Amino acid sequence: MPTSLLSTLTATPLFAVGLTLAAYLLGNALFSRLRQPAWLPAILIAALLLAAMLTVLGLPYEAYQEGAVWLTILLGPATVALGMPLYQQLPRIRALWRPLAVCLPIAAALAACYALGIAWLMGSPGQILASIAAKSVTAPIAIGITEQLGGNVALLMGALLVTGVATIPFVSLAARLLNIDDERIIGFALGLNGHAIGTVRAFELSPTAGAFASLGMSLTGIFTALLLPLAWRLVGMGSG
Structure with a gap:
């Protein structure tokens, strides 16, 4: 595409927003055509399509990001809107508050620690460690933590995509191996580990699974936002 035309198109955020929506709609259509495979969610297809579009157009990621920031702003209200299914499932959540309270800090801490441990053993620099530490947290909160x-x-954002996509088949496999069919447990695991992508998958299973996924995603975000920066400073990573 000629540079002058590309500059004209990217002068407003509408071009980046339009590209994103087109990739999303095509991703959903292909996902349905492929009979909705759990290992290839629509958001991954859409991300690959968008990357291909940017490559073909020769559009730098920085230029695309400037326009797409308007969509990023909407992540906050979208996350808050998940409070509705939480409210609808409140009696079931209250019945399980004790095991959830015990499970959450352990699982959320492990979600950050195993990724950091693997990256550290592979010799990754401090910036990469800081970039993947919040990879199991929903994007609006994870961005603030990472900054x-x-x-x-x-x-x-790449780590969030990989984590969310990988969570779906792994949780499904673990549920089968452990003979777990309780939608509340499966949903909570999807939201806790797979943030928004896992939550979308949970809502496809049932409203109950979706509500518990929303709970897991929200509590993981709060727990990580409160404790991860503190733990980061305590272990001396902030100075590296």
Whole structure:
């Protein structure tokens, strides 16, 4: 595409928003055509299509990001809107508050620690560690945490996508191996580990699974936002 035309198109955020929506709609259509495979969610297809579009157009990611920031702003209200299914399932959530309270800090801490441990063993620099530390947290919260830690937001977004996509088949496999069919447990695991992508999958299973996924995603975000920056400073990573 000629540089002058590309500059004209990217002068407003509408071009980036339109590209994103087109990739999303095509991704959903292909996902349905492929009979909705759990290992290839629509958001992954859409991300690959968008990357291909940017490559073909020769549009730098930075230029695309400037326009698409308007969509990022909507992530906050979308996350808050998940409070409705939480409210609808409140009696079931109250019945399980004790095991959930015990499970959450352990699982949320492990979600950050195993990724950091693997990256550290492979010799990754501090910025990469800071970029993947919040990879199991929903994007609006994870972006703020990553900026606090001094990480790269673009790298974080890639880590969020990989984590969310990988969570779905792994949770499904673990549920089968452990003979778990309780939608509340499966939903909570999907939301806790797979943030928004896992939550979308949980709502496809049932409203109950979706509500517990919303709970897991929300509580993981709060827990991580409160404790991860503190733990980061305590272990001396902030100075690296």
